[in-house]
Each structure stands twice: as C-alpha cells, then as structure tokens.
Amino acid sequence: MLTQEQIQECQSNFNLSYHVNFAHICQELVGLENKDVLEVGGSLPPDFVFDYLGVKSWTGIETPDYEKSLQETGGITHTGTIIKDIKNISDYKFNNRPPTRYNFYLENIEDLPEEYYQKYDLIFSIATFEHIHKLPLALDKMFLALKPGGKLFSMFSPIWSAYDGHHLPNLVDQQGRKFHFGDSPIPPWGHLLMTPPEMYKYLCQFTDIETANLMVYYIYHSPHINRLFTEDYLAYINQSSFAIDKIDLIFMHPIELEAKIKLEHLYPGRKYFQNNGILLIASKQKNKIINLEQQKFDNKNEEIGTMDNSEPLAPSKLICVDLGCGTHKEEGFIGVDVIAGHQVDVIADLNGNFPFPDNSVDFIKAHDFIEHLPDRIHTMNEIWRICKPDAIIDISVPSTDGRGAFQDPTHVSFWNINSFMYYCKEFPLYLAGCQSHYGFKGEFSIVSIEEKQSAHQVIHVHAVLKAIKSEETSYQLNFKDINLIIFPDWNQSINIIFEQMINVCQAIIDHPKNSDITLLIDTQKTNLEDAQFLLADVLINLCYDKNTGINNDKFPEFNLLNIHSTDEYKGLLPVLSSRIVLEHENKEFINQTGLEQLPSCTLEEFQNASH
Incomplete structure (x- = not known):
C-alpha cells in the first residue's frame, strides 16, 4: 500500500499528479497487487505499476482521438501520458504489438479484439469516461475484457453537469x-x-x-468530451452487464439555490449538478446490484403509484403519510388531520408530537399544511424524526414571495424558497447554525426545489427532500402485509418473557405466510438495548436449540417498538392487523393507547387459523 511519502515520491519521479492518489484509492478499495490490469485511457509508467503498485501485468490503452481533438491547442499537455512522445502511431496498434508483461496501445477501447477478452483481473480507468463518446459499447468491451469475478475501478471528472464541466483545455x-x-x-x-x-x-x-x-x-462543439450529465452516466452503467458494487458522486461543489433552480428548469429531469465527478466500482458477475439515490426515489414513487387500494399499503410495504390531508387524501396513504373526516385515518394535533414512531415512515406528503403549524423548527424536527433513512418528503407551501402566504388568516408560519436552506446539507453554514443555535435535530438533502405560480398572484414552493440518517444508528420499522403486535409485561421475570417470545416467534415462523408478517414488540417499561439482546437470544435459540430452518427470502420481520408517547401509536393503527394476546401483557398501557379496539387473538387462535 502506498504511503504518503511514496505518493509524493512517485509524483516527482514519474511526472504524475492525481494519478498516484487515484491509484492509492484503488489500492484501498479494490486492490492492485498481483493482478493483471487493463488501464483504459492512460499509460502509467512500468516502474510505477510494478515497483510501487505490485501488479502482475499492465496493459494501457489510450485513444489517439483525444490527442487529435486537441491539436489546435498544442495537443495533450497533462502529465502521465507518453502519447506526445510517440512518432509513429501505427506501431502501437493491437495487431502490431504482441502482448508482454507491460503493454501500451494507441487504440480505442471500443475496438478491443476478441483475443483480449477475459484476460484481466482489474480495469483501472481514471479521468477517462468523460471523453468516451460510445460509452455503452466501451462498457461492453470492458466487461468482456475482465475475467469472471474481475472488477472495474473508475474515477472521472469534471463531467459536463459539473461547475467546470466545460473541460476547457489549455x-x-x-x-x-x-x-x-x-x-x-x-x-x-x-x-x-x-x-x-x-x-x-x-x-x-x-x-x-x-x-x-x-x-x-x-x-x-469539440469532440474532446462527450457532454454527458450525471444521470446519463448512471443510466448507461445501470444498463450495462456489470454488477454495481459502489457508485459515489464525488468532489462536491456548493451551488447557490437560485442557480440550482435555473439548471433544473433548463434541464428537466436533471438534478445532480454539485458533483464534479463519479467513483465507480463494478464487478463481472451475474446478479446486478443497484444502489442509486435517484433510483430509490423513483422506486418509491413507482410503488406508491401501484398500490392496490382494496388492501391499502399491503402490496407496497411502504408507510406513506399525507399530513393535513383534509378531504383530498392521496390514495394508498395514511391520512392525518386534526378534524375527523371520511378520508382521515388518524386524528391528531400536529402542534405536538406527530403520531408515528421514530424511523417508521417511507414517504411524507405535506401540501398546503406546514404553514398551519406555528413552530417551524418543531415541524421539521418531527418530520425528520418519523422518517426512515432516505425517506422522501414532498412539501408544497405558499411562499412569502406571493400573496398566498399572508392572505389566509389560518396561516401561522411563513416560508419561502430560502427557508429550506436551514435544514438541508447543501447549505452547510445555514444547517450548522440551525442545529447549534435554533434546536434543529435533523438533516435533509434537496432532491428538487422550485417555485410554482398560480392564480391571484399566489406562489408555492415545491420542495422534495430526502431524510439524511445513518442506517446503522437508526432503528427503523419495516412493515409487511400482515402487521401483528404484542405488549409483553416487562415487570415479569426474564424467564416468563423469554418463554412468551419464543412461543410467539415460533408460531409466526411456522405460519404459511411467514414472509408476509411483521411482529412489532412493544418495549414500554424496559430498556431498548436490553430488549434487543433478548430478541436476539430468542431468535438464536430458535435457530440452533430448536433447529428452526431459516430462509432469508421467507422469513418474517421482528421489530422492537421504541415509543416515546402514546400518541405515536395512533399512526400505527391503520397498518396494524391484529394484537396477539399474551398471558402476561401490559394491559394498562393497552387501554391507555386505545389499542383495545384493535382486533386480537390468542396465540392458540393464531396457530389454528394458519392451518
């Protein structure tokens, strides 16, 4: 592994710059030692790749088209290439140079011959993808060049959608x-x-x-760059044969909100303008793994749009909430309002705690609503609290830049497009001040934000945000088609509680629809950490002591409920199917929360119903 001293030494000795740092990143994330490497878009020197990176063999491919496109400016001037020293390009064609331990070809990766297929453990490509015009074909050729299990490592910038994506040459x-x-x-x-x-x-x-x-x-107009946006690269990579191990949007650059709005207006569907480049690690394997933020958002919207209203929420398994729904609740959503109505599922005063547990909601709609709540910090704190990591929040609110914010006598808080700067990571100074001085506890990122005009000089801000939370530290609730709940009496001895939990969990695992079931376990009057250890012991006991077979594709969810107030149970009622009655349970709390109205069954009745 390159040390900091060696990085500086290589940059000086081999006339390299970013190349060494990127190679070090590749070492850390993928590894280079003892590998047959194909470098796409470069010609790192043999002494560097063998003596410092420890590769088994190295083949560099660099297109002559790039040098040709820059002739009017004097040709390639960046460090790390030998192309400018070559007199006869024809000597460096695939057919004219038989492969050795170190190879260099002046060719396009898109023209890679069949005899080079399945020869390489790793493809190393830096500062290159932004210059490739036939990217789908190039990705196909890279895939073919790799041995089974081989990996592609690429870091490239600046891309067209970046602040300096024009890539102006010297x-x-x-x-x-x-x-x-x-x-x-x-x-x-x-x-x-x-x-x-x-x-x-x-x-x-x-x-x-x-x-x-x-x-x-x-x-x-010059062909030296391809002028692809971030979304184009992500789409082409997703369409390729590669399985995606890692995609990061890198080298972020702050953007003024006004500029972001203009860019999104000029380029509909484009949202990623802050990243200067992309880091990609992909594998040659059969199953593709996709981990793109935009796809998460699109998938949630797609699932919401395909909900079966005859069984609300069941097909999507998403918890979607319409705050202040009134008489216009979105289909498939849990409607929340302070006034009862035929579309209102949960009656709640949202000036206090929102009626949902922490980390329980996948999608929040709040149209013409948050302006009716007086405390903006409390509103954004509660929205963030109930959101799962990466949950989407769709807000529409009258702006003070129009007449709508002030004309309604029931509006008690006032918002405009700049208001969201205080809650979003795109504006770190505002966010830090709001967290340290104003009491904001969360963090969002902006998916999109714009102003929309309507009649009577009314302007709305339409903001789509994403909740930023650590999945490792956020204990989130996952719901399924059948959501059951139990209320153990934690004042009982540990043996009694353990035996009850064993019996309930075993019955659910044995149920023919076990993969459609979530069991919620109330943790009132106990420590959440202690409950987590107990649940882990129960499941381990079932796996080993009782020889319960576990198939991850057909296994129920077991979630501990960490509820702060009885109001938070209100939001669960629309998605709960039944309560399993325990011999020793917290009857007092059940009565306090109003859950005695929920359908219930004994464990024996549940077992009999499954047969």
Whole structure:
C-alpha cells in the first residue's frame, strides 16, 4: 500500500499528479497487487505499476482521438501520458504489438479484439469516461475484457453537469494570458446556463475575439468530451452487464439555490449538478446490484403509484403519510388531520408530537399544511424524526414571495424558497447554525426545489427532500402485509418473557405466510438495548436449540417498538392487523393507547387459523 511519502515520491519521479492518489484509492478499495490490469485511457509508467503498485501485468490503452481533438491547442499537455512522445502511431496498434508483461496501445477501447477478452483481473480507468463518446459499447468491451469475478475501478471528472464541466483545455490568448478549465473567466455552470452565442459575447469581455471563438468551440462543439450529465452516466452503467458494487458522486461543489433552480428548469429531469465527478466500482458477475439515490426515489414513487387500494399499503410495504390531508387524501396513504373526516385515518394535533414512531415512515406528503403549524423548527424536527433513512418528503407551501402566504388568516408560519436552506446539507453554514443555535435535530438533502405560480398572484414552493440518517444508528420499522403486535409485561421475570417470545416467534415462523408478517414488540417499561439482546437470544435459540430452518427470502420481520408517547401509536393503527394476546401483557398501557379496539387473538387462535 502506498504511503504518503511514496505518493509524493512517485509524483516527482514519474511526472504524475492525481494519478498516484487515484491509484492509492484503488489500492484501498479494490486492490492492485498481483493482478493483471487493463488501464483504459492512460499509460502509467512500468516502474510505477510494478515497483510501487505490485501488479502482475499492465496493459494501457489510450485513444489517439483525444490527442487529435486537441491539436489546435498544442495537443495533450497533462502529465502521465507518453502519447506526445510517440512518432509513429501505427506501431502501437493491437495487431502490431504482441502482448508482454507491460503493454501500451494507441487504440480505442471500443475496438478491443476478441483475443483480449477475459484476460484481466482489474480495469483501472481514471479521468477517462468523460471523453468516451460510445460509452455503452466501451462498457461492453470492458466487461468482456475482465475475467469472471474481475472488477472495474473508475474515477472521472469534471463531467459536463459539473461547475467546470466545460473541460476547457489549455489556451493562450493574444495577450499571453493562459486559460484552462481550472482557471478561466467562465462562471460556475456558465456552460450550462448560457447558450453558445451568449457565452461568446460574455467571453469577449475578457479576451480577444479569436480566443473567444476557440473557447466556445471547445466548450460546446469539440469532440474532446462527450457532454454527458450525471444521470446519463448512471443510466448507461445501470444498463450495462456489470454488477454495481459502489457508485459515489464525488468532489462536491456548493451551488447557490437560485442557480440550482435555473439548471433544473433548463434541464428537466436533471438534478445532480454539485458533483464534479463519479467513483465507480463494478464487478463481472451475474446478479446486478443497484444502489442509486435517484433510483430509490423513483422506486418509491413507482410503488406508491401501484398500490392496490382494496388492501391499502399491503402490496407496497411502504408507510406513506399525507399530513393535513383534509378531504383530498392521496390514495394508498395514511391520512392525518386534526378534524375527523371520511378520508382521515388518524386524528391528531400536529402542534405536538406527530403520531408515528421514530424511523417508521417511507414517504411524507405535506401540501398546503406546514404553514398551519406555528413552530417551524418543531415541524421539521418531527418530520425528520418519523422518517426512515432516505425517506422522501414532498412539501408544497405558499411562499412569502406571493400573496398566498399572508392572505389566509389560518396561516401561522411563513416560508419561502430560502427557508429550506436551514435544514438541508447543501447549505452547510445555514444547517450548522440551525442545529447549534435554533434546536434543529435533523438533516435533509434537496432532491428538487422550485417555485410554482398560480392564480391571484399566489406562489408555492415545491420542495422534495430526502431524510439524511445513518442506517446503522437508526432503528427503523419495516412493515409487511400482515402487521401483528404484542405488549409483553416487562415487570415479569426474564424467564416468563423469554418463554412468551419464543412461543410467539415460533408460531409466526411456522405460519404459511411467514414472509408476509411483521411482529412489532412493544418495549414500554424496559430498556431498548436490553430488549434487543433478548430478541436476539430468542431468535438464536430458535435457530440452533430448536433447529428452526431459516430462509432469508421467507422469513418474517421482528421489530422492537421504541415509543416515546402514546400518541405515536395512533399512526400505527391503520397498518396494524391484529394484537396477539399474551398471558402476561401490559394491559394498562393497552387501554391507555386505545389499542383495545384493535382486533386480537390468542396465540392458540393464531396457530389454528394458519392451518
């Protein structure tokens, strides 16, 4: 593994820059030692790859098209390439150079011949994908080049949707001033916010017209970059044959809210503008694993849209809540309002605690509602509290930039598009101040945010947020088609409680629809950690002592309920199927919460009904 001292040594000795750091990241995440490596888009020197990275063999492929596209600027000038020293490109074709321990070809990966298929343990590609025009074909060829179980490691930036995604090459104007993508008069995201004529007019303020012409050519028309957005890369990668081990949006750059709104308006469906690049690790294996934030959001919307209303919530297994639903509850949602109505499932005053447990809700809709709650910090705290990690919150609220915020006498809090800066990680200074000084306990990220105008000069802010929580530290509730609940009396001896839990869990595991069942276990009057240990002991006992066969695809959920107030049980009532009556249970708490109205059955009745 490269040390910091070796990183600096290699950068100096081999005239390399970011290449060494990226190779070190690859070492840490994937490993390079003793591997047959195919480098796509580069030519790292043999002394570096053998002496410092410890590879078994190294094959570099670098396209001559990139050098050709930059000829007007003097060709490739970045470090880490030998292409500019090569006199005869034809000597470096696949057919003219038989493979050895170290190989270098001036070819396109898209043209990789069949004899190079299944030869490599690892594909290493840095600062390259943004230059590949036939990316689907390139990914196919990389997949074919790998041995079974081989991996693709790629880090690439800046991409077109980034603040400096124009990828301006090194240019010198008539006054001797030097420009490149890291140092130019082009404002952040200017290449996306301006048309080519607008950019040309803008650049003429800073340089001569010939250089301005050349800059516009390289920004918008030159083939040296592919001009793909983040979403394009994610879609192409997802469509490839690779199984995705890791995708990270990297090198984040802060963006002003006004610029983000303009970009999303100019490029509908595009939401990722802050990341300068992408880190990808993918494998050559049969089963594909997809872990994309946008897909999580799309999948939730798709599941919500396909709910079977004859059995609310069951097909989706998502808990979706419509706050302040009134008479317009979204189908498949749990409707919550302070006034009873035929569409209201839970009657609750949301000036206090919201009637749901921590980490229990997948999707929240709050349209024309939060302005009726006086304490904005409390509102956002409660929304965050009841959300599972990555839950989606869909908010529509009248803005103070229009008349709607003030015209309604029942509005008691006032919002505009800037209000959400205090709760979202895209604005770290505002968020930190809100957390440290104003009492906000959570964190959101912005999926999208925009202003919408309607009649009578009313403007709404439509914000779609995502709850940011650690899945490791957030004990979340997972619901299924059949949601059962028990209320152990934790004042009983541990032996009595253990025996009850064994019997109930065994009966649920034995049920023919066990994979459709969630058992909720109330933990009033006990420590959550103690309850977790007890439940773990029960399940271990069932697995080993009682030889209970466990199939992860056909296994029920066992969730501990960590409830802070009796009101939080109100939100569970619409999704609870039945209470299993225990011989020793917390009857006093059952009566307090109103759960005595819930259908109930004894354990014996539950077992008999399953046969």
